[in-house]
Amino acid sequence: MKDVFVLGIESSCDETAAAVVKNGRQVLSNVISSQIVIHRKFGGVVPEIASRKHIENIMPVIDEALSQAGMKLEDIDAVAVTYGPGLVGALLVGLCAAKSLAWALDKPFIGVNHLEGHVFANFLNDRELEPPFMALVVSGGHTALLKVKDYNEFELLGQSRGDAAAEAFDKIARVMGLPFPGGPEIEKLAFWGNPLAIKFPTARLDNPYEFSFSGLKSAVINYLHNEEQAKRPVNRSDVAASFQHAVVEALCQRAVYAMRHSGLRKIVLAGGVSANRTLQDTLAAEMAKIGCGLVHPTPSLCTDNAVMIACRGYFMYRAGVRSPLDLNAQPSLKLCM
Numbered sequence: 001m002k003d004v005f006v007l008g009i010e011s012s013c014d015e016t017a018a019a020v021v022k023n024g025r026q027v028l029s030n031v032i033s034s035q036i037v038i039h040r041k042f043g044g045v046v047p048e049i050a051s052r053k054h055i056e057n058i059m060p061v062i063d064e065a066l067s068q069a070g071m072k073l074e075d076i077d078a079v080a081v082t083y084g085p086g087l088v089g090a091l092l093v094g095l096c097a098a099k100s101l102a103w104a105l106d107k108p109f110i111g112v113n114h115l116e117g118h119v120f121a122n123f124l125n126d127r128e129l130e131p132p133f134m135a136l137v138v139s140g141g142h143t144a145l146l147k148v149k150d151y152n153e154f155e156l157l158g159q160s161r162g163d164a165a166a167e168a169f170d171k172i173a174r175v176m177g178l179p180f181p182g183g184p185e186i187e188k189l190a191f192w193g194n195p196l197a198i199k200f201p202t203a204r205l206d207n208p209y210e211f212s213f214s215g216l217k218s219a220v221i222n223y224l225h226n227e228e229q230a231k232r233p234v235n236r237s238d239v240a241a242s243f244q245h246a247v248v249e250a251l252c253q254r255a256v257y258a259m260r261h262s263g264l265r266k267i268v269l270a271g272g273v274s275a276n277r278t279l280q281d282t283l284a285a286e287m288a289k290i291g292c293g294l295v296h297p298t299p300s301l302c303t304d305n306a307v308m309i310a311c312r313g314y315f316m317y318r319a320g321v322r323s324p325l326d327l328n329a330q331p332s333l334k335l336c337m
C-alpha cells in the first residue's frame with residue numbers, strides 16, 4: 001500500500017503545533033511552540049494573546065515541521081487540523097492555515113476533534129494498539145470514559161459534570177499560589193506529601209460512568225481558607241498529595257468499573273492529566289489486578305501537540321472522511337460528535 005503522509009496542525013489553546021506523521025504511526029516531525037511563559041504572568045490563558053501568538057507562529061511552525069520531516073508541501077497527502085473544542089480565535093488560526101494549504105495544494109482537508117486526537121496519541125506509543133479498547137480522557141476541560149469500538153466508531157459511556165479533573169488541578173493550584181498550568185505543579189508538590197494526611201470527599205454519583213470534581217475542589221479550597229483563618233500552619237505538600245490521591249482514586253474506581261462491565265482488556269489514558277505519574281502508576285496497578293493493560297502516551301504527547309491530530313487525521317483519511325472547506329471552528333465540540 002502507498003505510504004500516506006499527513007500534515008497535522010493544532011492551535012486550540014496555547015500551543016501552536018505542526019507535525020508530519022507517516023501512515024498514522026510513524027512520527028517524522030513534531031514541532032510545538034508553547035506560549036506558557038507568556039500566559040503564566042496572567043495566571044491562565046488570555047484568549048486574545050493566544051490568537052495573536054498563533055498568527056505569528058503558525059507558518060514558521062509548519063515550515064519547521066516540513067523541514068524536520070525532510071518534506072515539501074507537495075509531498076503531503078492530506079492536511080488535518082483541530083476544529084474544536086478550544087478557544088475560538090485560537091482554533092481559527094490553525095483552521096485557516098490548514099484550509100488555505102489544502103486548497104492551494106488541492107489535497108484532502110480533514111477537521112479533527114481535539115479530544116479524539118488525545119486518544120489517538122496512544123497509537124504512537126504502542127504500535128500494537130488496535131481497537132476495541134477503553135479510553136479514560138482527562139484533558140483540560142473534559143473527563144470522560146469512551147469506548148473506542150473501531151478506528152472511527154466511539155461510544156461515550158460517561159463524562160464529568162461541573163469541573164473536569166484538570167480544572168480542579170488548575171484551580172486549586174491557583175488558590176495555592178502555584179504557577180500556571182497547575183497540574184504539573186501540584187504533582188511536584190505532592191511528591192513530598194502524604195496522600196492519606198487529609199481525607200477529602202469524592203462525589204458519589206448514581207451513574208457509575210460519570211465524574212464530578214467540583215465538590216472535591218471546593219472541599220480543598222475551604223480547607224485552605226479555614227486553616228488560614230484559624231492561623232494554623234498548612235502542610236502544602238500534604239494538601240497537594242491528598243487532593244491528587246482523591247482525584248486518582250475517583251478516576252481509577254470508575255475505570256475499573258467500566259473495564260469490568262465492558263469485557264475489554266485494554267485501557268488508554270488521554271489528555272494533559274495523563275502525564276501525571278501517580279495516575280499512570282495507580283491505574284496500571286489497578287488494571288493489572290483485573291488482568292487488563294494500560295497504555296499512556298509518552299510525556300510530550302500527553303499535552304497538546306499536532307502528532308495526535310495527524311494520527312487521528314490519518315485514520316479518518318483511510319476511512320474516506322473529508323471535511324468541507326467551509327468547516328467552522330467549534331469551541332464547544334463534544335466527544336462523539
Ligand code: KG4
Pocket residue numbers: 013114118138139140141142166167169170181182183184187271272273274275276277302303304
Ligand atoms: O489535554 P490538555 O493539554 O488540554 C486540553 O486539551 O484542554 O490538558 C491540559 C491540562 C491542564 O489543566 C494541566 O494542568 C493538566 O492538563 N496537566 C496535568 C499534568 N500535566 C498537565 N495535571 C496533572 N498532572 C500533570 N502532570
Ligand code: ZN
Pocket residue numbers: 114118139140271272303304
Ligand atoms: Zn488538549
